[in-house]
Amino acid sequence: MASSPQPILTRLLLTFLGFGIWMLDVPPKLRHFLWLLNHNQLPASSYLYHIRCIDSPCCLICHSLTKETASHLFIYCKSFDPLWAQLNIITQVHRLREVIFEYQHPGMWLHCLINLVPHQPIIPYVPNKVLLTYCLWSIWLARNRTIFQNIPFEVSVAHVLALSTEYWFLAGKHKTIKRTMLVYVKWKPPASPFIMLNTDAAFISNLEMANIAGVFRNSNGEWLLGFSSKVFSPNPLEAELQALLLGLNVAIQHCSTPLQINVDCLPIVQALSNVSSDDSPLMSDCRCLMLKLGNPLLEYAYREQNKLAHALARMNATTTMQLFWEPPVFVKDILRADTNEDLSC
């Protein structure tokens, strides 16, 4: 360990370089390890020999007669060249060897090593600082195993990559950049001369019944016709299909203009857009009526785009179908908001 007094300027510089260590997004034990290294407080063999804990100050990894200092271990020891080569930073490490002295204070080169900027990221998404900290930590642990447990020295690059990636994605405090996309969720009018049919269902689970409803509007958003009914239905999906089927029946009876359909049930849209041999009877009926209507465009709409049909379906319907040639009072606000030009409604 460093025992000679350091010039004030050097101490200030080391403190400055070490300051960044506590900001690194790595586990606390690794930050502590870097802090010790930055202040030359890691018990390398040269120091252990100095205090008579071991018999030789030499590096037991490369078996040379060189004293094992922190600088030797992490920068000069040739045993780690394969590791640096596999990480594609061997050129930068060689350059570091040229500019530092073997017995230089670690605080002077640690900053350069941790902030190495290779030509490409060493591994995608994980910052090089995190990966290189894990490298140094793994070297230190492997070195300790060799010296104190007589286990052959080995640092697996795959293990270092796995450790750093696992930490970064599972425990890193970094902020993921959220990509947001603005989606307008207002009722979508059809292009003229089409009319839009919106259908919806409100399932009443304890009764196995559902209120089903729908509304036809033109390209100006004007109310043309609404309908609602109460039906028996074993599940919400079937209730949505029944609402669509009723809407198609009403269209055949009352609409002569081409149709577009929006429902807020994605499984129905997906099921009806694929030809399938195991259609339920309800599904087959819907296909048959859509064929009669010239296969109108059926699209998924967000619930916010389907508010009017939803409001009608929430109404307490009768078991016989009701037709609404005029909009009921309680849906007028929704109707007005849907035709308002303010897209943020």
Ligand SMILES: [Zn+2]
């Ligand atoms: Zn060595």
